[in-house]
Amino acid sequence: MPLVAAAVCPHPPLIVPELAGAAAGELDDLRAACDVAVARLYASGARRIVVVGAGDRTADLDFPYRGSFAPWGLPLEVRLGRLPSGAVGTDGLPLSLLVGAWLLRRVRPDEKRPISWRMVSLAPDEPVENLAAGGARIGADQPWALLVMGDGSACRGVKAPGYDDPRAQAYDDGVARALADADAEALLGLDPMLSTELKVAGRAPWQVLAGAVRAAGGDWRGDLGYHEAPYGVAYFVASWERA
Numbered sequence: 001m002p003l004v005a006a007a008v009c010p011h012p013p014l015i016v017p018e019l020a021g022a023a024a025g026e027l028d029d030l031r032a033a034c035d036v037a038v039a040r041l042y043a044s045g046a047r048r049i050v051v052v053g054a055g056d057r058t059a060d061l062d063f064p065y066r067g068s069f070a071p072w073g074l075p076l077e078v079r080l081g082r083l084p085s086g087a088v089g090t091d092g093l094p095l096s097l098l099v100g101a102w103l104l105r106r107v108r109p110d111e112k113r114p115i116s117w118r119m120v121s122l123a124p125d126e127p128v129e130n131l132a133a134g135g136a137r138i139g140a141d142q143p144w145a146l147l148v149m150g151d152g153s154a155c156r157g158v159k160a161p162g163y164d165d166p167r168a169q170a171y172d173d174g175v176a177r178a179l180a181d182a183d184a185e186a187l188l189g190l191d192p193m194l195s196t197e198l199k200v201a202g203r204a205p206w207q208v209l210a211g212a213v214r215a216a217g218g219d220w221r222g223d224l225g226y227h228e229a230p231y232g233v234a235y236f237v238a239s240w241e242r243a
Contacts, residue, residue, distance in 0.1 A: 001139070003216040004242065005044035006146040006209055007037035008179055010235035011053065011099035011201070013072040026230060033226035033237040038107040038147070040239050046145035048116045049104065050138055052205045053096025053149035055121025058134075065101060065119050067093030078102045080117045094121055096149040096201065104147065122204040125192070131204055132188055135211025148209045150202020152234025160232025162199040171198055172227075172234040175206070179238035182222035184210035202236075209240070219243035 015031060017024040041049060064081030078093075078101045093101060097119050104117075120138075122131065138144075152172045155165035171194065178186035187210040195203035213220055219242070226237035 001142050001144065003212055004046050004143045004145055005041055006148060006213070006240040007041050008148045008150065008206070008209070008236055008238040008240075009034045009037060009100070009103060010151045010237070011096045011149045012151065012231070012233065012235065013069065013095065013099070015099060016069060016074065016076065016102060018076065019069060019072055019074045030226055030228070030230075030235055030237065034103050035107050036225060037237050037239050038103050040241070041145045041147060042107065042115070044145050044241065045143050047114070047142035048118060048140045048144040049147055050118045050120065050140070050144060051097055051100040051104070051147045051149065052120045052122060052208050053094065053100055054124050054201050054204055055094035055096065056123070057121060058123045058126050058130075059121050061090040061093075061097070061119045061121060063090070063117065065090050065093055065097070065117065067091070067098040067101065069098065078105060080104060080119070090119070093119070096205070097121060100147050100149045120208075122208065124196070124201070124204055126204050128188060128192060128207055131207035132211030132214070135208040135213075136215035138212055146209055146212060148202075148205045150205040152200055152202060152229070152236060154199035154233045156229040156234060157232045165198055167194065168198050168234070171200070172229070175202075175234070176224060176227045176236060179236055180222050180224035182213070182220040182240045184213045213240065
């Protein structure tokens with residue numbers, strides 16, 4: 001069955017208002033953009049949503065999914081799916097997928113149309129060809145959508161986590177153009193070494209998106225809803241839909 005839509009969102013812990021505290025208002029625009037992108041996934045007709053994001057290894061995680069923001073200072077647990085009898089599931093989601101689950105729970109789907117979930121973690125050093133092939137293989141037996149979790153460079157200024165790197169602005173601008181234009185080939189062209197040097201967390205998930213869209217074929221249109229670097233880290237929110 002076809003890929004019908006995709007959304008790209010970042011995964012800073014401070015996107016959770018309770019974690020941000022008094023600074024929560026600084027990311028209100030980002031939260032609103034993510035809510036819109038996730039709502040578009042739910043409205044796309046997808047019956048399954050596949051969430052991809054960086055982790056310590058490449059793996060298809062076991063359903064159901066559970067994680068907690070406790071390591072970031074908030075004992076907030078997030079769950080996707082109910083635990084079937086005898087199922088173990090996945091505890092301790094990586095941050096990217098934990099935020100993805102939080103976003104999916106924050107924007108509730110139409111309960112009359114059941115949604116199933118799948119979560120895939122990606123090693124940050126996974127080769128481009130593996131990611132593209134993995135995206136092409138995802139598939140589903142029903143219309144499905146992708147939620148792609150990933151941050152841009154973390155080197156936008158002297159207060160950034162990776163300090164200042166003059167290459168970061170051009171890198172992030174290129175990603176923004178690719179997401180706005182639904183340009184899968186541009187995403188596949190992102191250099192893994194440069195991405196690592198700029199502390200980019202989204203390179204691998206974006207290339208899975210590119211592989212999935214290239215395999216799905218047809219014309220796609222992109223809508224870039226957010227592109228800012230409020231804490232020296234580039235955050236993007238985008239929606240891709242069939243043209």
